Amino acid sequence: MIRRVATLLAAAAALVALSAPSAEVDAAPRCQPQRPQGFLVRSFFIRKGRMDPRRHEQAVRYRTEHYGRVEGFGSPSWNAHEPRTFAQTTTFFGLKVELHQKVVPALACVEREIRAKCKEPYSPKALSGFRDHNSYRGGEITNHLFGIALDIDPDRNPCCHCVEPWSEDPQCQKKVKSAYERAAMPRCWIDTFDRNGFYWLGHDDLEDTMHFEFLGKPAKVLR
DSSP states (O other), X not given: OHHHHHHXXXXXXXXXXXXXXXXXXXXXXXXXXXXXXXXXXXXXXXXXXXXXHHHHHHHHHHHHHHHOOOTTSXXXXXXXXXXXXXXXXXXXXXXEEEEETTTHHHHHHHHHHHHXXXXXXOOOOOEEXXXXXXXXXXXXXXXXXXXXXXXXXXXXXXXXXXXXXXXXXXXXXXXXXXXXXXOSSOHHHHHHHHHBTEEEGGGSXXXXXXXXXXXXXXXXXXX
C-alpha cells in the first residue's frame, strides 16, 4: 500500500512539473509600455517657432549620452562615439530599416502589438531611419541623425508644415479636426507607437504625420 501511494504521488508530481511553465519561458522578456519623456518632446524646447537654448541643450545632452554624439552638437565628453557606431538593420512589417540598436526592441514591440490589436488594414511601402544630413534649421537637430526616428510612407503621411513638396500635399489643404485625419496610417498604429515610448510628430506644430521618434527610456523597453 505504501509503495502504491508513493508511486501515485510521484506520478502527480511529474504531471505538475509538466504543466508548470518552464523557467526559460518565465524569463523571456516582455514589452513594457511607457510614455515619451516630456523634456525630449520638440514642443518642450521649440515654442512658437523659437528655440529655448537651455532646454534644447538638455535634450541634446540626453540623446548624446544614450545614443552617441553628432558632429557639431554637444560635447565630446558626453559621448565619444557617433550614433552610426550602433546602427542596426531591422525589419518593420517586412521592410528593412536602419536604426540605433537601442531602439530596435521598441520597434519590435510596436509591430507585435499592431499585429495583435489593430484591425484596420494598412501595409507600409517605404521606411526611413538613420539620416546623414540635418533636415532642421536654426540650430535644431533631427532625431534621424541619432537613429531614433522613423518615417513611414512620406507620400501617404505628409508633413503639412514642413517645406515643399509635403506642405503642398492635398491632405494638408483639407479642413480637419485633427492631424489624425491627414494621415493615411490608422489611428490604432499611431496610438500603439505612443504607448511604446515613441512620439508622433503629428502632435507637433509641424503636423509631421509620417514621423515617429523614440523618446522613452531604452532600458525600460523590456521587462
